[in-house]
Amino acid sequence: MPELPEVETTCRGIRPRLVGQKITAIIVRQPRMRWPVPTAIQAASGQTIEQVERRGKYILISLAGGTILMHLGMSGSLRLVNPEQEPGKHDHVDIALKNNLVLRLNDPRRFGAVLWWTDPIEKHPLLIKLGPEPLEDAFDDQHLWRLSRGRKQAVKTFIMNGHVVVGVGNIYASEALFRAGIRPQRQAGRISKQRYQRLSIVIREVLQEAIAQGGTTLQDFTNSDGQPGYFAQELLVYGRENQACVSCSKPIKMIVLGQRASFYCPQCQS
DNA sequence: AAAGACACCTGTCCGC
DNA sequence: TGCGGACAGGTGTCTT
Numbered sequence A: 001m002p003e004l005p006e007v008e009t010t011c012r013g014i015r016p017r018l019v020g021q022k023i024t025a026i027i028v029r030q031p032r033m034r035w036p037v038p039t040a041i042q043a044a045s046g047q048t049i050e051q052v053e054r055r056g057k058y059i060l061i062s063l064a065g066g067t068i069l070m071h072l073g074m075s076g077s078l079r080l081v082n083p084e085q086e087p088g089k090h091d092h093v094d095i096a097l098k099n100n101l102v103l104r105l106n107d108p109r110r111f112g113a114v115l116w117w118t119d120p121i122e123k124h125p126l127l128i129k130l131g132p133e134p135l136e137d138a139f140d141d142q143h144l145w146r147l148s149r150g151r152k153q154a155v156k157t158f159i160m161n162g163h164v165v166v167g168v169g170n171i172y173a174s175e176a177l178f179r180a181g182i183r184p185q186r187q188a189g190r191i192s193k194q195r196y197q198r199l200s201i202v203i204r205e206v207l208q209e210a211i212a213q214g215g216t217t218l219q220d221f222t223n224s225d226g227q228p229g230y231f232a233q234e235l236l237v238y239g240r241e242n243q244a245c246v247s248c249s250k251p252i253k254m255i256v257l258g259q260r261a262s263f264y265c266p267q268c269q270s
Numbered sequence B: 001a002a003a004g005a006c007a008c009c010t011g012t013c014c015g016c
Numbered sequence C: 001t002g003c004g005g006a007c008a009g010g011t012g013t014c015t016t
Helices: A004-018 A039-044 A141-148 A155-159 A170-180 A193-212
Strands: A023-028 A049-055 A058-063 A066-071 A077-081 A091-097 A102-106 A113-117 A253-257 A260-264
Touching: A004 A049, A004 A058, A004 A077, A004 A193, A023 A039, A039 A066, A039 A113, A141 A155, A141 A193, A155 A170, A155 A193, A170 A193, A170 A260
Parallel strands: none
Antiparallel strands: A023 A091, A049 A058, A058 A066, A066 A113, A077 A102, A091 A102, A253 A260
16 A cells, blocks of 8 residues: 555654653554564663654654664554544554554555564664655766666666665555656666756655655555545556556557566657 | 566356 | 456565
């Protein structure tokens, strides 16, 4: 479900009601996530939340004595609910707060994660090798061009690699490549610096626009208040196989790259 | 080192 | 209506 804009939307929603709050209890109903939810996370109970940040698609809830690291996987979502609200089938973890709200993680497929880390968070093995944030200055055409030299993989799987740049998932990869006029299957190492300049700009644009719209709701994404995102109506190629290209009216094509559906216009993208 | 397949899960949708 | 199979917004790990 969530790509960077959806995770950012979630973070912005929960941050104001989490920061400064003491955690009163952590209830784990289903510890079997991508990795087992560690019992040591109970150490977070009684501590006060200092910050809520996002790194790539990871959500970092920092306390004085450690960090709760969360990932929403393919189907995860976080809601702020009242304690009286009965947990549903896939409500796996609750973080109860002193202000009488509960941060509730729902994740039907359980590809998400809830971890606990007491060392400096930037040293966490899941974070240490991540590429730059696409919305920050370290991400630009130079970065993409330099890393791509000698690489034969398709540019779409290249930009979806978190070690290259974080947060570009399957929807926005197709959207950005359409906006840049680049075919998703083109070899990353054979793309000019000039085209990477355009690509780095449109990656940033498409992510920022999606954040402004509250993310993309295809089936079930909702923000922390239960509201859907509105970027789905802005999608130009994703999920539009055989429909007319918005620019040239030729049918949009679908191919599979890295086992993921990929959409492009054979006329507008080369 | 790089690229591809595979794994982890459940829900939904489509065709028969 | 039921059933099998394909597919879904992610990414670490294993195999070539």
